[in-house]
Amino acid sequence: NAGVTQTPKFQVLKTGQSMTLQCAQDMNHNSMYWYRQDPGMGLRLIYYSASEGTTDKGEVPNGYNVSRLNKREFSLRLESAAPSQTSVYFCASSEVISRAHSNQPQHFGDGTRLSIL
Amino acid sequence: AQKVTQAQTEISVVEKEDVTLDCVYETRDTTYYLFWYKQPPSGELVFLIRRNSFDEQNEISGRYSWNFQKSTSSFNFTITASQVVDSAVYFCALSEADTNAGKSTFGDGTTLTVKP
Numbered sequence: 618n619a620g621v622t623q624t625p626k627f628q629v630l631k632t633g634q635s636m637t638l639q640c641a642q643d644m645n646h647n648s649m650y651w652y653r654q655d656p657g658m659g660l661r662l663i664y665y666s667a668s669e670g671t672t673d674k675g676e677v678p679n680g681y682n683v684s685r686l687n688k689r690e691f692s693l694r695l696e697s698a699a700p701s702q703t704s705v706y707f708c709a710s711s712e713v714i715s716r717a718h719s720n721q722p723q724h725f726g727d728g729t730r731l732s733i734l
Numbered sequence: 735a736q737k738v739t740q741a742q743t744e745i746s747v748v749e750k751e752d753v754t755l756d757c758v759y760e761t762r763d764t765t766y767y768l769f770w771y772k773q774p775p776s777g778e779l780v781f782l783i784r785r786n787s788f789d790e791q792n793e794i795s796g797r798y799s800w801n802f803q804k805s806t807s808s809f810n811f812t813i814t815a816s817q818v819v820d821s822a823v824y825f826c827a828l829s830e831a832d833t834n835a836g837k838s839t840f841g842d843g844t845t846l847t848v849k850p
Contacts, residue, residue: 648835657743659825659842667835675837707779713836719786720767720829720836725779 619643623708623726630698630733638693638729640708648713649691650675650723651683653704660707666691667713698733705730736761738828740841747816748849755811755844757826763787765831768802768809769838773823782824785809816848 621642630636642649647668652660662675666685680702682694691710695702709723737760747753759768770782783793785802793800797814813820823845827838 648837650835650837652840657842659740660840662837662839665835665837673835705777709779711836720831720838722769722771722781722784723836723838724781727778 621708621710621724621726623706623729625729626727627730628732630695630731632699632733634698634733636695636698636731638695638706638708638731639690640692640726641690642708642710642724643689644710644712644724645688646710646712646724647688648711649685650709650711651681651691651693652707652709653677653702654707654728655704663693663706700733703731703733736763736766736828736830736839738826738839738841740824740826740844742844743842744845744847746847746849749818750815751848752812752814753816753846753848755813755824755826755846757809757811757841759807759809759826759828761828761830763830767829767831769827769829770800770809770811771825771827771840773825773843775821779825782811813846816846818848818850821846821848 624639650665651663664683666672706729708726711723712721739758766787768785772780801810823843825843826841829838
């Protein structure tokens with residue numbers, strides 16, 4: 618029962634370093650998402666992917682890139698980390714039955730706690 | 735544009751008290767979905783309930799109940815006889831049906847503390 622797996626769980630970077638956060642789901646979901654969670658600000662959508670090969674910007678995409686490598690995997694890359702990107706990052710997936718317009722709940726990974734010094 | 739407002743930032747109650755968490759949403763779509771998620775101190779996000787815009791029936795699951803009212807654009811969550819294990823951050827979320835990716839907009843969350 619792995620669900621959504623994120624790696625790493627913790628990471629400390631220096632300003633300017635690059636890093637890729639990995640996410641994989643084993644539920645055969647078509648949609649995947651990356652969020653950041655900052656104190657008092659809830660979950661903010663960074664990027665999302667409706668299907669393999671497609672990605673779209675969310676609310677706060679600046680400073681990030683994503684890759685939907687296949688149906689299972691959706692990675693988030695910080696090309697040049699900045700202190701403002703210190704946050705907890707969550708990956709999620711869900712099943713969207715587009716013909717029925719039926720949006721199912723999202724399943725979340727355990728999060729990656731990222732600190733940028 | 736969709737928006738979710740959880741006006742209560744923090745709530746503190748004593749065990750066995752009832753507590754209601756408010757959620758007000760904005761959307762122009764006629765077909766949409768509302769969700770509640772729980773984030774306990776351990777940090778994971780757990781799905782609690784999903785409601786579609788055509789189903790205004792209230793739902794009860796054990797000590798949890800949800801009141802969906804389209805007339806006031808609200809989807810409130812009540813915990814009856816609260817317990818210490820209910821202490822968590824609770825998020826309300828809205829997803830419009832016409833987005834093919836099922837993306838959701840989350841409220842800022844309400845931190846519930848239940849004291850023994």
